[in-house]
């Protein structure tokens with residue numbers, strides 16, 4: 001049988017790296033490279049040929065070292081090309097092509113997302129980002145003045161602002177508590193949620209991965225705690241989906257929202273909201289749905305005219321993600337993380353704000369250097385070395401968040417290490 005690789009080889013297409021735009025099959029060729037191997041995810045994490053093929057799927061600016069993929073990620077060429085095609089097609093006759101031909105294709109994307117999540121497609125809404133999905137839940141549950149909502153002071157600022165707006169407008173009470181940084185013990189975190197719940201608590205917000213540090217929180221246990229008390233738990237999965245390798249059913253949650261433009265490598269402007277079927281009716285959408293849509297997950301997608309080609313590109317991102325494999329992806333991200341941490345941690349001024357206890361973090365970690373201002377270090381890494389990181393200042397700690405992605409080379413990780421080592425040896429330039 002002719003494999004796609006052999007078929008494409010027979011076409012003798014140009015393979016010059018920079019000529020990717022001339023090679024319409026390049027994305028598919030990369031998928032071939034990602035076929036199953038005998039190696040375990042941890043063994044494969046060290047296979048530079050494999051990860052070189054993965055990296056070649058991304059047209060990133062190698063003049064920079066981009067270690068802020070937690071903010072938003074580049075998408076592989078396969079995804080970008082699909083979106084461009086969809087946008088061109090929409091523009092040929094928008095009212096017909098976009099609404100009549102392309103809009104129905106969102107159902108295929110919904111089904112593909114649902115399959116990866118292991119849920120029903122009737123429980124998956126395609127949103128523009130995590131914020132939209134989370135705010136749908138945060139605004140969509142009725143509350144009365146005096147009702148309490150619970151979160152930590154490390155939840156994402158926009159999500160805390162969302163509750164703050166309800167406090168200002170409706171008189172609800174936002175209870176916020178602190179969590180240890182780094183936190184090594186999931187039980188300690190669960191105990192803190194338990195301790196801060198009162199008989200007025202009506203909603204709990206919990207981050208699956210804290211954006212500041214990459215710390216993983218025990219979502220399953222917090223969801224169980226909420227259920228025990230009859231309190232809905234909204235899970236902020238912005239950084240978790242397609243990053244951590246987890247079984248969604250195991251979390252047993254009712255509300256889960258994530259970005260798709262972070263770790264799934266989907267087009268910028270995509271997210272997903274999961275709502276358990278029985279909870280859909282009682283959750284108000286941000287924008288009013290149509291009559292008859294009360295139990296329909298699609299009521300959360302009634303957002304008016306928008307570029308339908310963007311969410312359609314999620315389909316290609318899912319193909320890439322599934323071919324790469326969640327376990328292989330996480331193992332590589334952890335391998336990259338451990339490489340820079342192990343290279344630097346010998347210095348006694350190096351401090352980690354992220355726990356390395358297995359399962360407590362994925363590929364994101366946050367560090368600081370005793371005696372060095374993290375914001376100044378971040379500015380220096382960019383100005384002198386063209387390395388993008390994320391300086392973080394929180395009331396309780398500061399540091400630099402480092403989030404390389406699967407397209408990072410070991411050379412880039414080592415450049416980052418050398419740049420930080422230089423600061424350890426000589427300090428920051430005056």
Ligand SMILES: Cc1ncc(COP(=O)(O)O)c(C=O)c1O
Nearest residue numbers: 129130131132156211236238259
């Ligand atoms: C924990 C967390 N929640 C929510 C968001 C919002 O995500 P989006 O920008 O996709 O709406 C982010 C973004 O970085 C985040 O880190």
